[in-house]
Each structure stands twice: as structure tokens, then as C-alpha cells.
Amino acid sequence: MDEALQARLNRMFYPSSIAVIGAGNAPDKVGHAIMDSIITGGFKGRIYPVHPRHESVLGLPVFRSLDRLPEVPDLAVVALNQYSTVQATRALSEMGVGGASIIAGGYAEMGEEGRQLQNDLQVAAGDMPVVGPNTLGFLNTWADLNVTFYPRVLRRGMVSFLSQSGGIGLALKGKADDEGLGFSKWIGVGNRVNLEFHTLLEFLANDPHTNVIGIFAEGCSDPRKLMSTIRSVTERKPVIFYKGGRGKGADRVTISHTGAAAGEDAIWNGALIQAGAEVVYSAPEMIAVCKALSIARRPEGKKIGIFTHTAGPSIVAWDILQEIPGCELSNLKPETLDRIAEILGPSVPVVYKNPVDGAAGAFLAAPYHDIAEAILADPSVDVLLAIFCEHKNWPYPSDALIDLAKKYPKPIIACFIGTVQKIEPNRRQLHEAGVPTYVMPEEAAHGLAALLKR
Amino acid sequence: MDEALQARLNRMFYPSSIAVIGAGNAPDKVGHAIMDSIITGGFKGRIYPVHPRHESVLGLPVFRSLDRLPEVPDLAVVALNQYSTVQATRALSEMGVGGASIIAGGYAEMGEEGRQLQNDLQVAAGDMPVVGPNTLGFLNTWADLNVTFYPRVLRRGMVSFLSQSGGIGLALKGKADDEGLGFSKWIGVGNRVNLEFHTLLEFLANDPHTNVIGIFAEGCSDPRKLMSTIRSVTERKPVIFYKGGRGKGADRVTISHTGAAAGEDAIWNGALIQAGAEVVYSAPEMIAVCKALSIARRPEGKKIGIFTHTAGPSIVAWDILQEIPGCELSNLKPETLDRIAEILGPSVPVVYKNPVDGAAGAFLAAPYHDIAEAILADPSVDVLLAIFCEHKNWPYPSDALIDLAKKYPKPIIACFIGTVQKIEPNRRQLHEAGVPTYVMPEEAAHGLAALLKR
The missing domain is CATH 3.40.50.261 (Succinyl-CoA synthetase domains)
Known part of the structure; x- marks a missing residue:
């Protein structure tokens, strides 16, 4: 991975300042839940809620617009609708923000029009790394950082997860909590406008707080690149892979999720095993394997x-x-x-x-x-x-x-x-x-x- | 099942009085743990600890010998070594006790000498139904009854389990507890001197507090009879089967357990499915399936x-x-x-x-x-x-x-x-x-x- 990107990913995943675009006070809204998560997670850095009308959110003063922020934040979370998100992303990228986590769905999973909008988003992001869109966000226990809209207590450990599904990601987190397994990073990759599995995998391979990497995926845009990255990573750290969308009719259920077809199961399995990944078949098996490999x-x-x-x-x-x-x-x-x-x-x-x-x-x-x-x-x-x-x-x-x-x-x-x-x-x-x-x-x-x- | 046996099984599984032969005061001994279980389980009937030297156990007066008991108990639990057990079993049978649960190991699983001793035990039992030997015992939540040496809180439900293994039986109970699934009967069948799987299965098929039956088995003495019983039971109640000892070298690990070889995996599977059983491959899957079938x-x-x-x-x-x-x-x-x-x-x-x-x-x-x-x-x-x-x-x-x-x-x-x-x-x-x-x-x-x- 080139050094500039590595530095930028370090900056966004270990931020000292976070802006939450679309922060709010309604407890049932995503923009509030993300603020709650950052505070519940125990983040020690500076937090800047951004909203054109609110005065304060969870006791923190709100900034009316991006240009009023006292600094360029290391990380921005965008909790707006899919259209406003494109605009905000462009502004964040132009400001030189470290990276962004983009929550909204309504992109490639929605057919032709959505695909076009996702292209716009990608252009708007430019060289700013983006987790998402169409994601819960991510966690990094080693930075006391929860920028998902699921406020949860964090427990440190050495396992990192990449998940194409927030729900399966949460199942993994729930089972890990039940099983007393701490984790390091948890990243809901979503539609992946410019951070594909292979890039995040390389980032985790270089992360000193990760010794085991678990992946849940339904498909990806460049399986060949993913496999070659897995091959190089497994020499250093175990990669455990849980492939969703295995059965007949799988594309019917996966295509409208993150816009990716599931692909032939047997081909995936063969390639994964050849690349040195450990293949698992359920969330409990994923946690069982990650536990042994990270602790023993x-x-x-x-x-x-x-x-x-x-x-x-x-x-x-x-x-x-x-x-x-x-x-x-x-x-x-x-x-x-x-x-x-x-x-x-x-x-x-x-x-x-x-x-x-x-x-x-x-x-x-x-x-x-x-x-x-x-x-x-x-x-x-x-x-x-x-x-x-x-x-x-x-x-x-x-x-x-x-x-x-x-x-x-x-x-x-x-x-x-x-x-x-x-x-x-x-x-x-x-x-x-x-x-x-x-x-x-x-x-x-x-x-x-x-x-x-x- | 003949009426006399059915009546006798009802009497022992829903007892109004229990004698514990070998009850004691040392908290680390089985004879104490069983008394603890009966009390922790909330049993409402009469409890008679029997021991030649103790005065009282857990506040209950101890009887020096069987002939001093004030009544013939419905159920006796025998917590003695494998040799004394044979003698006690003969006495209990002669007294007309309803049935017995026999804890000691050291029988058929120990080779030729043990097999001979198990024959002696079988003869000693006569027509008195016996759970065991070489078992944890059994539970019946609908009688607030725990006569295992694992003192546990009971939660009522409609699923009954037969397990050839105490350990897997406890894994099933633990997972059921975690999953909020109550159960009805839990029977550790052990070496099965006169209560084979098929007999207990028929008993559960007739039990009004059972709507689903789960079985963990490594093998049994009469697979044909078991399959025909499963066939007749599954018409009324679902039977879910978890077969242990599936792999190569399985006999090496199973034979010294309850004295039964595991048998060919494929044959078992085919026969079970033909008989209408649901086959599962782990304790969590067993609980998942039993939960759906008993609740939905x-x-x-x-x-x-x-x-x-x-x-x-x-x-x-x-x-x-x-x-x-x-x-x-x-x-x-x-x-x-x-x-x-x-x-x-x-x-x-x-x-x-x-x-x-x-x-x-x-x-x-x-x-x-x-x-x-x-x-x-x-x-x-x-x-x-x-x-x-x-x-x-x-x-x-x-x-x-x-x-x-x-x-x-x-x-x-x-x-x-x-x-x-x-x-x-x-x-x-x-x-x-x-x-x-x-x-x-x-x-x-x-x-x-x-x-x-x-």
C-alpha cells in the first residue's frame, strides 16, 4: 500500500478529532445514535457535531457548517440522505479531512440510478478514503472509537473484522461479547466506493493491534486482487473467511444488498483455500476460530x-x-x-x-x-x-x-x-x-x- | 410398552419419595451433590438419605439402612462404588422400589470383568427399571426433580432429552439455559442395563409434558428396535438425533465410554432419516431445532x-x-x-x-x-x-x-x-x-x- 494512503488510513482509524455531519437530538435517529456511540465508546479526542439548526447535542456545542469547525477533522461521519451526502463528501474532501464514514444507503444496491449516484459519490470523495456508503460505520477499540450508529461497550482484543453486512457484523460482535473475545477493528465495508476489501485487508495486515483477521463477504469487485492480497497476508496473519450468498437464488437476495452478486460458491471456496484463508460457515464458527488463533x-x-x-x-x-x-x-x-x-x-x-x-x-x-x-x-x-x-x-x-x-x-x-x-x-x-x-x-x-x- | 412398566416408569420419574443410598456431607463427593441437587431442584416429596454412619445430611435425618426406611420409596439413587451398587440394587429390587438411578461407572466400559459385573447388576435389578449405571442421573422439571450430581436450577419446558453422555447432556442443558429454552425430562442413559433408548423413547412419547424429543447417542445394543421405535414416535412427536462417534477411529474413543461401539456413520444417518428423525450435527443445532419445534x-x-x-x-x-x-x-x-x-x-x-x-x-x-x-x-x-x-x-x-x-x-x-x-x-x-x-x-x-x- 502506498505510504500516503497508509498514513491517511491511520489518521482516520486513529483520529484525534471527529466531525459528525447530521448530528441530532432525536434518540431514534441515526445522527443521534452516532454521537451516542462516540461518547459511549469512550472516545478521548475532540468531537464536533455539525447541524445547521441545533444548538447542542448530548451536551456538546453544535457547529452550523463545516467552514465553522475550529480545525480540519481527522475523521468525518456523514449521516445525511444519499443526495446531501454527495455534496458533503465533496466539501470534506476539499477541506482535506483524513477520511469519512458514510452511512446512507440508496446507491449501487438500487439499480442504474443508484449506481450513477454512487459514481458521483466516488468522484466527490476524490483521494479521501471512505468507509461505506451503506454501512453501520466502524469501530477501533484501540482508539476507544465507535462511529457506528450502534452504541456499544467496547472490549479490546487482537481480532479485526471486515463485514459486508452490518447485521452479520453485529452477530459477530454479539457472539464475541458472549464468548469473552475482545476485538481490535470492526469495519462495515458497505458498498465500498474507494476502500475495497483488499485495501482494508492490507491496512489490517500492517496494524500492530491486529493478529487475526475475519472477513464476512457476499462478493466484491475484484476477487482476483482480494485473493492475491489474502495470499500475502496469510503469511503473516491468519485470515478467516465467511462467505454469504452460497446457495441457489443467492443473487436474488444479495444483489439488492450492497450491489454485488454473490458469485459461484465452489469457485470462491477453492480460491480462498488456495490463498491460505480459513473458511468458516457460520458466525459462531468464525468467533470460535478467531478466538483460538488470537489467544493461543x-x-x-x-x-x-x-x-x-x-x-x-x-x-x-x-x-x-x-x-x-x-x-x-x-x-x-x-x-x-x-x-x-x-x-x-x-x-x-x-x-x-x-x-x-x-x-x-x-x-x-x-x-x-x-x-x-x-x-x-x-x-x-x-x-x-x-x-x-x-x-x-x-x-x-x-x-x-x-x-x-x-x-x-x-x-x-x-x-x-x-x-x-x-x-x-x-x-x-x-x-x-x-x-x-x-x-x-x-x-x-x-x-x-x-x-x-x- | 406394557402397562406395568409404564406405571413403574411413571412412578420413578414422578416420585413422591426418594432414597439416596450413599448420601453424605462432604461437598466434593457425589453422594452429597445428589442431595444438594434434590434440594436445589425444589423437590416437594419426601427425601430419605441412607448411610450407615451419618446422622444428618443437609438438615435431613439419615437412615442407617434400607430396612429402617418408613416406606418403600418410589425412586432410589445409588451413589456407591460399582461393587456395593450390585448388592444395594438387589435389596432395592426385592423391597419393590419403583425404580433406581445408578451412578457408578466400572461396568461394561471396562472390558470383560466389567461386563460380567454389569450382568450381575442386571440380574440384581430384576424387573426394577434402572437408569444407568455410569450416568449423571436424570431430571424432570415437571416433578421439580433433579437426581443428577449436578445441582442446577430447573426451567420447565416441553423438550425432553436422552443422552448417552453426561457431558454432552450438560452442554445441551447449558445451551438451553443460554437460549431461554425450558425442558421437561433430561435422562443420562449411561450403560443401559434394562432401560434402552427405545424404551425411554416410548416413555417420552407417552409423556404429556413432552412435545419434542432430542437424543444424543454414540451407539446402542439394538439399533433396529431403536429405528422402529423412532418411526412410530415421529408420527406423533419430532425426534431429533445427534450421533456422536462419527469419524475414523471413533470406536477408539467411544468403546471405553459406555461400552458401545459407535458403528458406521453412513448407515446410522440413512436409517435415522428413513425413520423420520431430524439429524443434527452439534449441541447448538440440537437446541436451535428443539426450540423451534417445541415453541412454534x-x-x-x-x-x-x-x-x-x-x-x-x-x-x-x-x-x-x-x-x-x-x-x-x-x-x-x-x-x-x-x-x-x-x-x-x-x-x-x-x-x-x-x-x-x-x-x-x-x-x-x-x-x-x-x-x-x-x-x-x-x-x-x-x-x-x-x-x-x-x-x-x-x-x-x-x-x-x-x-x-x-x-x-x-x-x-x-x-x-x-x-x-x-x-x-x-x-x-x-x-x-x-x-x-x-x-x-x-x-x-x-x-x-x-x-x-x-
Whole structure:
């Protein structure tokens, strides 16, 4: 990416000043919600609401027009209708604003007339980078920045998302919130007048606060360029791709969304896999995979050890893991099995093998720790999947896994079965220790599977 | 099922008295956790802890031996080791106890010696029905009954589960809790000495508090009998089947679980589908499908209307729905499209078609209601999928959907994107009104797809 564009994107995504064109006081209007988002998100810079008639919005003085602003803002959000937006965009570009986020729909997704209007918008934007139009906007937790019209609390992390759909983007954010996964950037790309997927992907590849990139897309204007960019990015950072509009009649539902046809599913899939992307098939799978890749270490090999006190979850996890080429259940060394037998003692009736089912012998944290350690210490094991079920009287063995994560360089994946809410404090501590933690065994397996493919 | 067995199963699953053999005071032991469960679950009947040395457990007087009990209990829970269990089971059967739940492992899953011990247990049980051995136990919300060693709050509903795995059973319960789905019975079948899947399935088919039956199984002793039972049950109630142990090497992980080999995956799948079962591939999918089938009405046909204010979720939902034979996106009547145009007014730039994307015109509850009504009133629509994203300033249009559910006989599925926790109050009201509600669009689509197959 050329340096001028890189600098400009840095300026707009890490702004020190924001103008909101069309800011207002009606709580049910987009122009108000964006102001609410900027404040709720905790933005520390200067905020300039712009509106020809209002006096103040959410306690901040309103500027009547762009020429009255005390400085040229780093970022402008345009919350006007599709026609006024073109005019405002031209003015912003001429002022030298860093970049703009453009909310209005009514462009290429509306047929010929809309396509013409989108061309006008593109010309008006000139060399000013634009997120949108026809988008929720974007977020950057590392700048305490929410310029979507969805006021939300932000949680920092290292995963960034590009989404062609605000709704799927919000589903990803909701699932990430439920799963205790923080994120870095979230960008609703919309109709993409001058920031295509490949440009934003390069920006994220260079972003020091991003280590994993998730993309939801229905289609794009230059798939070849996207694939070559993915190929170069995946050498440095994992790219996970969720393709919408896969089925018959998909174009009927996608074309009027952001003006892009969905394209042949099989071609997309083949190209994505060849480019090194990880392909996922749902929002929960996207979050499961991003969680593992952003939190866990990479294993040295593909031999897994599974430790559980209840066999079923290890069985369904293996159903998923056995599909990964080269992945195998490690053959534990005889001395490891002896050590496990010693810890469990004679009264726990289990068969000593991998998956290790400690049954009642693994309910308490101390033996859970020691058995997990025996498995991690076995040289034939590259990664540990540790399963435990929520119980009122037997706490999750979080401290045990955190201790072992410090002692052993091998990755540990925790599957702590229960509810997403109750598990929250344990999960937070485990994530800080580099142990991605899930409540559903299938999601834990999808996360681990992604690690094994890297 | 013969009447005597039916009566006996009713007696044990809806008991008025329970004996807990091996009840104790150590909070980290199974015999204590079961007592805790019975009390936490809110059981209203008589509870008799039995132990040779304790005085009281959780405030209840302990009986030193079975012959000192003041009555023959309807249900006994045996929390002893695998050897003492055989003896206790014989005594319980001879006393004429209604039925028993047997926790200990160490039977058929342990090889030849264990198989012999399991035979002894079977003989000891005689005609007394036994859940287990090697199980967590079971729950029946309609009797405020939790005789597992996992003390949990119970939430009533109409879905019953049979699970060969305690861990997957707990994953199902956790996901149901997160998703606001109540259940009726939850039975960890374990090694099944005299209550096979098919017997319990028949019991659930006759249970007035069950309208949907979910099964997780790795294998069973009489697949033919299971399939013929499923065939007869699915005529009355949907049966949803999640088969574990699908992949290569599955027997290696399943055989030492409950002593059953997993069997050929393709054969199972074909037989299950032929028998009329709905096959699912994960715990979240199981809950998604059970939710729709237990809460929603059945549609008259397979023509769907989708209403959203953000296109992406409708696109991924259609990716799933288009795989259902006969399912189509309804061609809305011109008068319906006119009505939608009238509600949205000229300033909302959207293409009028199905899926109906109301964009900013569908943020508020009133137009959301009216557009949803226009779609439901269209004679070419059999079912409505209604999508909305959580927002601080625009509340979920729950009242609108509840009103429409009262006015129109067609099923409505709500996809309210957000987090599972925040959506809780809305979801509860919608479920009461017969509108299954999801946060993930893919799960909403799986639920709706299951309705279309019935």
C-alpha cells in the first residue's frame, strides 16, 4: 500500500478529532445514535457535531457548517440522505479531512440510478478514503472509537473484522461479547466506493493491534486482487473467511444488498483455500476460530491429548478434529499412563488411554492439575484439549490450567461446559493466560482445528 | 410398552419419595451433590438419605439402612462404588422400589470383568427399571426433580432429552439455559442395563409434558428396535438425533465410554432419516431445532417471508433454508409491496422484494409492526422470519411480533441479533407467545428449516 494512503488510513482509524455531519437530538435517529456511540465508546479526542439548526447535542456545542469547525477533522461521519451526502463528501474532501464514514444507503444496491449516484459519490470523495456508503460505520477499540450508529461497550482484543453486512457484523460482535473475545477493528465495508476489501485487508495486515483477521463477504469487485492480497497476508496473519450468498437464488437476495452478486460458491471456496484463508460457515464458527488463533500459541505438531471427566465431549470433539489432515490422538507413553493411574488411584474405574477420562477422579482441581500436567509433559503430545463441566461444588480448574500454561510451552484449549454467562470470570483469567476457553465442545474443536492447520 | 412398566416408569420419574443410598456431607463427593441437587431442584416429596454412619445430611435425618426406611420409596439413587451398587440394587429390587438411578461407572466400559459385573447388576435389578449405571442421573422439571450430581436450577419446558453422555447432556442443558429454552425430562442413559433408548423413547412419547424429543447417542445394543421405535414416535412427536462417534477411529474413543461401539456413520444417518428423525450435527443445532419445534406452530406450506433491517442475516439464513426441498422465498403480491412502500415512505431507499429489507425504515417498532403484518397478511406467505439487531435506542420490536402472533395463525421466528444474556426478557415474552427467538441468524435458520420439514 502506498505510504500516503497508509498514513491517511491511520489518521482516520486513529483520529484525534471527529466531525459528525447530521448530528441530532432525536434518540431514534441515526445522527443521534452516532454521537451516542462516540461518547459511549469512550472516545478521548475532540468531537464536533455539525447541524445547521441545533444548538447542542448530548451536551456538546453544535457547529452550523463545516467552514465553522475550529480545525480540519481527522475523521468525518456523514449521516445525511444519499443526495446531501454527495455534496458533503465533496466539501470534506476539499477541506482535506483524513477520511469519512458514510452511512446512507440508496446507491449501487438500487439499480442504474443508484449506481450513477454512487459514481458521483466516488468522484466527490476524490483521494479521501471512505468507509461505506451503506454501512453501520466502524469501530477501533484501540482508539476507544465507535462511529457506528450502534452504541456499544467496547472490549479490546487482537481480532479485526471486515463485514459486508452490518447485521452479520453485529452477530459477530454479539457472539464475541458472549464468548469473552475482545476485538481490535470492526469495519462495515458497505458498498465500498474507494476502500475495497483488499485495501482494508492490507491496512489490517500492517496494524500492530491486529493478529487475526475475519472477513464476512457476499462478493466484491475484484476477487482476483482480494485473493492475491489474502495470499500475502496469510503469511503473516491468519485470515478467516465467511462467505454469504452460497446457495441457489443467492443473487436474488444479495444483489439488492450492497450491489454485488454473490458469485459461484465452489469457485470462491477453492480460491480462498488456495490463498491460505480459513473458511468458516457460520458466525459462531468464525468467533470460535478467531478466538483460538488470537489467544493461543501455535502447536509444534498435530498430536493432541484430550483430558476430560466426561467422555461425550471428547467424542464429538474428535469427530471434528479427525477431519484435519495429519491430526492424531497421541499415543501416550507408558510412563504417562502409569502416572495417571497413580494420580487416580485404584478406586476410580477407568481405562487408561487418550482421550484421558478421569471420571470422578478428575472432579477436584488438584488431581485435574496433575493429570493435565502428566499429559502435557508427555513428549508425544503437542497440544492439550482440557474439558470440564460447570458444577456448584467443584469449581472449574482454571488455576490449574493457568499454572500449566506458565510451565509448558504447548498450547492448551479449555472446554468449560456450562453457560456463557457464568463462565465469564474463569474465561477472562484463562484468556489472559493464553488459554482460549469455550462452553460448547464443538466450538472448542473448531478452534483447536484451526490451530492445527496453521 | 406394557402397562406395568409404564406405571413403574411413571412412578420413578414422578416420585413422591426418594432414597439416596450413599448420601453424605462432604461437598466434593457425589453422594452429597445428589442431595444438594434434590434440594436445589425444589423437590416437594419426601427425601430419605441412607448411610450407615451419618446422622444428618443437609438438615435431613439419615437412615442407617434400607430396612429402617418408613416406606418403600418410589425412586432410589445409588451413589456407591460399582461393587456395593450390585448388592444395594438387589435389596432395592426385592423391597419393590419403583425404580433406581445408578451412578457408578466400572461396568461394561471396562472390558470383560466389567461386563460380567454389569450382568450381575442386571440380574440384581430384576424387573426394577434402572437408569444407568455410569450416568449423571436424570431430571424432570415437571416433578421439580433433579437426581443428577449436578445441582442446577430447573426451567420447565416441553423438550425432553436422552443422552448417552453426561457431558454432552450438560452442554445441551447449558445451551438451553443460554437460549431461554425450558425442558421437561433430561435422562443420562449411561450403560443401559434394562432401560434402552427405545424404551425411554416410548416413555417420552407417552409423556404429556413432552412435545419434542432430542437424543444424543454414540451407539446402542439394538439399533433396529431403536429405528422402529423412532418411526412410530415421529408420527406423533419430532425426534431429533445427534450421533456422536462419527469419524475414523471413533470406536477408539467411544468403546471405553459406555461400552458401545459407535458403528458406521453412513448407515446410522440413512436409517435415522428413513425413520423420520431430524439429524443434527452439534449441541447448538440440537437446541436451535428443539426450540423451534417445541415453541412454534407448524406452517401450512414452505413459502417463507423474511423481514429485516439489515440484509446480511437474511442472506445467510437463506443459504441454509434453500437446502430444504420445496422451501421457497414467497413472491410477495403487488399489493403487499405497495403496502410496504406506503409504510416506508419515499425517503427510505430500498428495493421492494422478499427478503424485505426495511433498512432505516424498520428501526422503530411501529413501522416494523406494520411491515411484518403486511408480509403475514400476504396469502403467498406461510411463515415469517423476523430479523432485528439489538440497539440501545431502538428497542426490540417484541410487542409488535407478539401482537401479530395473536392475530395471524402463521408461525413467526424471531432472530434478535445481540447477546444471549441481554435478549433474555424479550425472548421470554416471545416464547410465551409461541415465537421462538434466536440471536444467531444461522441458528434461527436451522430452527425454521426443521419446521419446514415437518
